[in-house]
Amino acid sequence: MYRSTTLAGALLVPLALATAGTASAANADENEATVSVLHGVPGLTVDVYANGDELIPDFAPGTLTDPLALPAGSYDIAIFADGEGPDGDPAIEAPGVEVPAGANATIVAHLGEDGSPTASVFVNDMSELAAGDARVTVRHTAAAPAVDVRVNGTPTFEGLTNPNEASADVAAGTIEADVVLAGTEDVALGPADLELAEGTNTIVYAWGSAEEQSLELAVQTIDGLHGAPSGVPGGEAGLVAGDPSMTPWLFAAALAAMAAIGGLFLRRRSAAERA
Amino acid sequence: MRARKLTRWIMPLVAGALLALLAGCAEEVRPTAEPPPAPSSQADATPAVPSPVPSTRADERTGSAAPVGRSRATPPAPRQVDAPVSVEVPAVDIDADVVAVGAAEDGQMELPEDPNVVGWYRFGPAAGAGAGSVVIGGHVDSRRYGLGQLARLADAEVGDEVVVRTNAGAVHQYTIVDVQRIPKTELPVADVFSRNGAERLLLITCAGDFDGSHYSDNAIVTAEPK
Numbered sequence: 020m021y022r023s024t025t026l027a028g029a030l031l032v033p034l035a036l037a038t039a040g041t042a043s044a045a046n047a048d049e050n051e052a053t054v055s056v057l058h059g060v061p062g063l064t065v066d067v068y069a070n071g072d073e074l075i076p077d078f079a080p081g082t083l084t085d086p087l088a089l090p091a092g093s094y095d096i097a098i099f100a101d102g103e104g105p106d107g108d109p110a111i112e113a114p115g116v117e118v119p120a121g122a123n124a125t126i127v128a129h130l131g132e133d134g135s136p137t138a139s140v141f142v143n144d145m146s147e148l149a150a151g152d153a154r155v156t157v158r159h160t161a162a163a164p165a166v167d168v169r170v171n172g173t174p175t176f177e178g179l180t181n182p183n184e185a186s187a188d189v190a191a192g193t194i195e196a197d198v199v200l201a202g203t204e205d206v207a208l209g210p211a212d213l214e215l216a217e218g219t220n221t222i223v224y225a226w227g228s229a230e231e232q233s234l235e236l237a238v239q240t241i242d243g244l245h246g247a248p249s250g251v252p253g254g255e256a257g258l259v260a261g262d263p264s265m266t267p268w269l270f271a272a273a274l275a276a277m278a279a280i281g282g283l284f285l286r287r288r289s290a291a292e293r294a
Numbered sequence: 295m296r297a298r299k300l301t302r303w304i305m306p307l308v309a310g311a312l313l314a315l316l317a318g319c320a321e322e323v324r325p326t327a328e329p330p331p332a333p334s335s336q337a338d339a340t341p342a343v344p345s346p347v348p349s350t351r352a353d354e355r356t357g358s359a360a361p362v363g364r365s366r367a368t369p370p371a372p373r374q375v376d377a378p379v380s381v382e383v384p385a386v387d388i389d390a391d392v393v394a395v396g397a398a399e400d401g402q403m404e405l406p407e408d409p410n411v412v413g414w415y416r417f418g419p420a421a422g423a424g425a426g427s428v429v430i431g432g433h434v435d436s437r438r439y440g441l442g443q444l445a446r447l448a449d450a451e452v453g454d455e456v457v458v459r460t461n462a463g464a465v466h467q468y469t470i471v472d473v474q475r476i477p478k479t480e481l482p483v484a485d486v487f488s489r490n491g492a493e494r495l496l497l498i499t500c501a502g503d504f505d506g507s508h509y510s511d512n513a514i515v516t517a518e519p520k
Contacts, residue, residue: 057367075362085363150487151397151417191396191417214372217396217417224367237367245417247487248403250478251512253500254434259445260504 052091052118056084059129059160059226060136061233063110064101067128069094077101081226083239091120096138098128113138125239129160129226132181139182143241144220148188150248153215155194156186156222163229165201170194177201191217198225198234208234218245375420376460381412381430381497383447383470383515385454390443392430392458403498409433409442412497418487421458421466426489428458431498434509444499448473448513456495456517468495468517475501475511486514494518 056067058078067075075084097104098111111128116138118124123143131137141158148154157168159181168176168185171194176185178201197209208225215221219242227233378392395404395413405413412432419426432444456468471494476482478500486496495517502511 075364078364081367082364083367085365087362149397150401150403213369216370216373221369238369239367240370245489247483248397248415249401249483250481251403251431251486251498251500252398252405252433252508253431253498253512254409254436254442254504254509255507256435256437256440257504257506257509258435258441259448259501260509 050091050120051088052120053086053123054089054118055086055125055239057125057127057129057224057237057239058082059127059224059237060098060111061130061227061231061235065098065110065128066101066104068097068099068105068109071095071097071105073105081235081237083237086123089118091118091122093117096126096128098136098138111136111138116140123241125222127158127160127182127224127226129182129224130162130228132162132164134162134228134230137182141184141222143222144186145241145244147246148218148244150246151191151217152188152246153191153217154186154188154220154244155213155215156184156220158182158184158222158224161225161227161229161234162231163200163207163225163234166198166207166225167201168223169197169199174199186220189215191215196223208236211236213238216240216242218242220244375416376422376462376464377416378414378421378428378430378458378466379461380459382457382459383450383454383497384457385451386446386449388443388446388450390432395431403429403431405431405433407433407436408439409436409444410439412443415487418489419493421460421495422464422493424493426491426493427485427487428493428495429487429498430458430495434499434501434513442499444497444513447497447499447515448475448501450497450515455520456497456515458495466495467520469520470515470517472514472516474516475513477502477511478509481512492518 056075058065058080061080064077064079066073067078094116096113096116097109099105099107099109116126118140119142123145125141125143126138127141128136128138139160144154144156157176157179159166159179161181163181165178165180167174168179175187179185193212193214195210195212197211198207199205200207207229213221213223219240222239222241224237225234226237227235377394380390381392382389390410390412392412392414393406394416395406396416398404403413403415409432412430415429415431419428421428433442434445435441450470450473452470452473454470456470458466458468460466497515499513500509500511501513502509
């Protein structure tokens with residue numbers, strides 16, 4: 020039996036949740052959290068218990084639950100091989116996993132850097148994105164050393180270690196991502212094409228074990244984080260400005276201004292003076 | 295009361311909600327999702343801060359045997375969109391090609407440079423999506439091209455028909471329900487670009503006073519599906 024009290028560094032991140040309340044689960048009140056659970060331990064179908072009660076039966080590696088509304092607070096997570104709980108020895112035990120009030124969080128059952136199973140909580144950044152943007156988050160939940168995540172060939176998230184995360188807001192679109200051992204060109208995972216849809220937080224987990232050659236990517240997508248454009252610009256010449264009866268005058272003025280810029284105005288006036 | 299919360303699965307935020315809207319059948323997505331509502335008196339009596347003692351919570355968590363929805367943690371399928379390619383308002387002789395646009399560097403909606411072509415905000419709903427604002431905007435004029443198609447938008451009236459044709463050949467018909475002018479500084483962008491609620495089509499351009507480079511107002515025509 021393995022024991023772990025690991026909590027992700029993510030928990031210490033100040034919650035950027037000012038706008039998250041309406042964007043996330045509609046029913047979550049201030050004392051609840053929206054929680055998804057990801058199974059990232061290779062080779063073991065499990066039953067997940069929280070505070071002694073079965074939360075997720077028959078949970079297979081590489082699967083992610085739908086978001087659940089849970090009371091915020093501390094959870095003793097115990098994970099048993101399928102059908103062996105709750106009286107036997109759990110395969111993974113993570114007492115005191117804190118689920119912050121109001122947060123949108125993901126609990127991940129995964130391997131620690133040394134290969135021992137554990138569970139971590141990550142708080143998902145639900146803050147509103149700028150119009151046209153997407154958020155990409157990478158989380159190291161694999162039995163592997165520090166890695167760099169390269170986006171379109173450029174190291175973008177460097178020196179990421181288990182169980183930590185990094186995130187950036189980027190223009191929406193498709194990226195090619197791969198994972199290399201930190202500071203090297205040795206590809207551990209990928210490359211994979213990822214569509215970063217506008218208004219979403221695409222969360223990519225590296226899970227499994229480098230030593231066992233079982234590294235895989237898991238992807239969680241949270242949408243509804245889009246922002247609106249700040250306005251609609253809509254015109255630039257003044258041709259339809261104000262009272263419609265004024266339009267011909269403004270049109271003439273605009274033409275005159277353009278002529279002046281071209282130097283035509285001066286030449287025409289000279290011609291008129293000569294006449 | 296806590297047991298109720300524990301067994302109440304939130305509607306999936308991601309594909310589930312979107313699919314439900316697209317399919318117009320939110321109730322069918324998760325037929326077993328909603329347990330019977332708990333008595334409201336109990337819900338109202340929920341203390342502001344639940345006890346953090348795990349054992350208390352464990353004792354209250356009973357009967358939470360509802361299946362938990364789950365799926366492979368793989369990327370969602372790319373959104374398939376049937377983009378609009380033209381918009382017509384026959385009553386005021388508007389017939390413009392439509393191109394997909396996004397957000398400009400300054401954070402405003404991007405618009406085609408040529409005011410005879412209008413832009414559809416591609417991050418929002420497409421015509422026929424069934425929910426949210428389909429936003430089509432265009433320059434009213436341009437120093438280079440003169441008056442644009444939407445210069446005649448101000449003459450549109452409630453009851454006029456709007457026709458949007460799509461890349462796949464679909465024809466979506468709308469009826470104008472509102473014609474208004476709003477100072478640009480007061481444009482309710484969250485509403486204008488909302489992705490929720492009943493589907494409506496918004497045609498937006500500029501109007502009002504001109505300060506030499508900008509107009510003071512937006513002209514907005516709102517239309518609802520026929």
